[in-house]
Amino acid sequence: xxxxxxxxxxxxxxxxxxxxxxxxxxxxxxxxxxxxxxxxxxxxxxxxxxxxxxxxxxxxxxxxxxxxxxxxxxxxxxxxxxxxxxxxxxxxxxxxxxxxxxxxxxxxxxxxxxxxxxxxxxxxxxxxxxxxxxxxxxxxxxxxxxxxxxxxxxxxxxxxxxxxxxxxxxxxxxxxxxxxxxxxxxxxxxxxxxxxxxxxxxxxxxxxxxxxxxxxxxxxxxxxxxxxxxxxxxxxxxxxxxxxxxxxxxxxxxxxxxxxxxxxxxxxxxxxxxxxxxxxxxxxxxxxxxxxxxxxxxxxxxxxxxxxxxxxxxxxxxxxxxxxxxxxxxxxxxxxxxxxxxxxxxxxxxxxxxxxxxxxxxxxxxxxxxxxxxx
Amino acid sequence: xxxxxxxxxxxxxxxxxxxxxxxxxxxxxxxxxxxxxxxxxxxxxxxxxxxxxxxxxxxxxxxxxxxxxxxxxxxxxxxxxxxxxxxxxxxxxxxxxxxxxxxxxxxxxxxxxxxxxxxxxxxxxxxxxxxxxxxxxxxxxxxxxxxxxxxxxxxxxxxxxxxxxxxxxxxxxxxxxxxxxxxxxxxxxxxxxxxxxxxxxxxxxxxxxxxxxxxxxxxxxxxxxxxxxxxxxxxxxxxxxxxxxxxxxxxxxxxxxxxxxxxxxxxxxxxxxxxx
Numbered sequence: 001x002x003x004x005x006x007x008x009x010x011x012x013x014x015x016x017x018x019x020x021x022x023x024x025x026x027x028x029x030x031x032x033x034x035x036x037x038x039x040x041x042x043x044x045x046x047x048x049x050x051x052x053x054x055x056x057x058x059x060x061x062x063x064x065x066x067x068x069x070x071x072x073x074x075x076x077x078x079x080x081x082x083x084x085x086x087x088x089x090x091x092x093x094x095x096x097x098x099x100x101x102x103x104x105x106x107x108x109x110x111x112x113x114x115x116x117x118x119x120x121x122x123x124x125x126x127x128x129x130x131x132x133x134x135x136x137x138x139x140x141x142x143x144x145x146x147x148x149x150x151x152x153x154x155x156x157x158x159x160x161x162x163x164x165x166x167x168x169x170x171x172x173x174x175x176x177x178x179x180x181x182x183x184x185x186x187x188x189x190x191x192x193x194x195x196x197x198x199x200x201x202x203x204x205x206x207x208x209x210x211x212x213x214x215x216x217x218x219x220x221x222x223x224x225x226x227x228x229x230x231x232x233x234x235x236x237x238x239x240x241x242x243x244x245x246x247x248x249x250x251x252x253x254x255x256x257x258x259x260x261x262x263x264x265x266x267x268x269x270x271x272x273x274x275x276x277x278x279x280x281x282x283x284x285x286x287x288x289x290x291x292x293x294x295x296x297x298x299x300x301x302x303x304x305x306x307x308x309x310x311x312x313x314x315x316x317x318x319x320x321x322x323x324x325x326x327x328x329x330x331x332x333x334x335x336x337x338x339x340x341x342x343x344x345x346x347x348x349x350x351x352x353x354x355x356x357x358x359x360x361x362x363x364x365x366x367x368x369x370x371x372x373x374x375x
Numbered sequence: 376x377x378x379x380x381x382x383x384x385x386x387x388x389x390x391x392x393x394x395x396x397x398x399x400x401x402x403x404x405x406x407x408x409x410x411x412x413x414x415x416x417x418x419x420x421x422x423x424x425x426x427x428x429x430x431x432x433x434x435x436x437x438x439x440x441x442x443x444x445x446x447x448x449x450x451x452x453x454x455x456x457x458x459x460x461x462x463x464x465x466x467x468x469x470x471x472x473x474x475x476x477x478x479x480x481x482x483x484x485x486x487x488x489x490x491x492x493x494x495x496x497x498x499x500x501x502x503x504x505x506x507x508x509x510x511x512x513x514x515x516x517x518x519x520x521x522x523x524x525x526x527x528x529x530x531x532x533x534x535x536x537x538x539x540x541x542x543x544x545x546x547x548x549x550x551x552x553x554x555x556x557x558x559x560x561x562x563x564x565x566x567x568x569x570x571x572x573x574x575x576x577x578x579x580x581x582x583x584x585x586x587x588x589x590x591x592x593x594x595x596x597x598x599x600x601x602x603x604x605x606x607x608x609x610x611x612x613x614x615x616x617x618x619x620x621x622x623x624x625x626x627x628x629x630x631x632x633x634x635x636x637x638x639x640x641x642x643x644x645x646x647x648x649x650x651x
Binding site: 014049052053054074075079080081083084085086087089090091100101104105148152 | 475541543544546547548549550551552553554557562565566568
């Protein structure tokens, strides 16, 4: 087990203008399950490969257990990695795959046999030890790849989108298996994914990366509830946060956002904190689940009423998604409503917005504005 | 109805395959039959089945016509050349496929572009070089020439195969602690065996049967390879067709044996990537 720290780590590929990873600063605690989350091509896998030692670091430093690792070759970092393609050696049996790393490290044969057996028992691979990878299912291959990492008992585990080749059902069970293994081993794990469900359910903390830059780090629900900028608000959550432009105005002692012929008073917001934005355009973010057909009995927070027209209905069984046309909002506006919602396309209906969960963003920097009154 | 249709299809397929087998195996069987007949018998009736099997012809060819020497020369020259080409070619292909370095693609292009030269063009310069370095009329000189001539195609075939192997495999081996050479030895070679078998067979057949360079670069009878030995039976006025056939059979048997052992891997190598 070990802690991992990246200090201003940058990566530039030869012949490329921009940075694939731009001044990444991140501290991962000993035994923590950290998820690097971001869209394809954002630099999260590159960051992981730099930690692994598979990519050189252009500038900045990497520390593992306080020891500088920039120039240390991959084989001497005591790190194990599980790849998206599993990367099982096709000419070796499951047993050979599990033992391959141990043989190179000069582990005595009886010890190799014992460790391979322990890991195979732990992951339910005992009956497949003599099989070659081609004779295994996707889930079994994934477990062999995980076993190959576990058997080495490394300081740090790295996972590069290991579940993306599995079908939906297997993904859920393997996700739980990974979390269980993390709890059992208590090891430091860094997990790269573009799947927000994986990030939200597995990570103790998540680190969101966009265009090579770290955007936000925090516990999953903290990040979900308080997105640092419009990218996080849009990226995290399915359907994504509704973002639209509005005008911020004062309304008595409160502030209000104005768009189209709507003016929504926001009593929870602090006019003093918002003073620089008064009478100026602002970006408003509302999560689809903070929109209701009628005031929910369990929620006492204030709700604003807005009239809308139903443009599309997606009845998913457990819930109903509506796409709404709202005066003054040009962007697609989605609402996640109760499964009993009976709205039809073309219906005009009032919707209620939980004004305690509205997010405001600076239109220049796209960063979130600290706008709520202090408790 | 389906059963009848299937039977018809099977019969048709059987007829086509039998015809093709007869077409491709016919010349071989004909030479095999001639190898057991004497030249006068062949002159009387070229396509007849042997009335008497003259197995002693193999003994005569082997001991009295120096075929034993030619055979072992061929084994040595071909064996060493094929082994060297396989080792050097697979190492070069591994580096070209696996490592990013400036000029990688240009180097591959340069290696491959040497294939376009017809052998006659390089013959004179090669002859000159070999004479200058004291390698003319030596088996080692001939081996070096064969290595140089076989490398481009070998590197090209192997590079194409190796570059399709997923990079993750090599990264995983790196993480497992293996050095670059160990990765080549323990991953690239065993995984690339189908492609390597393909190049081994192609190079073996080509070098085993090679005549042009051997006839120019070897003068001494004791250093001749099998194709030159067969030429001995082509006289100025008389061609000993029977002995030529026997010589051809002696030279062709190792190729067939090699193909029997490696053909499955060769087919896998040739069709690699064609199906997922």
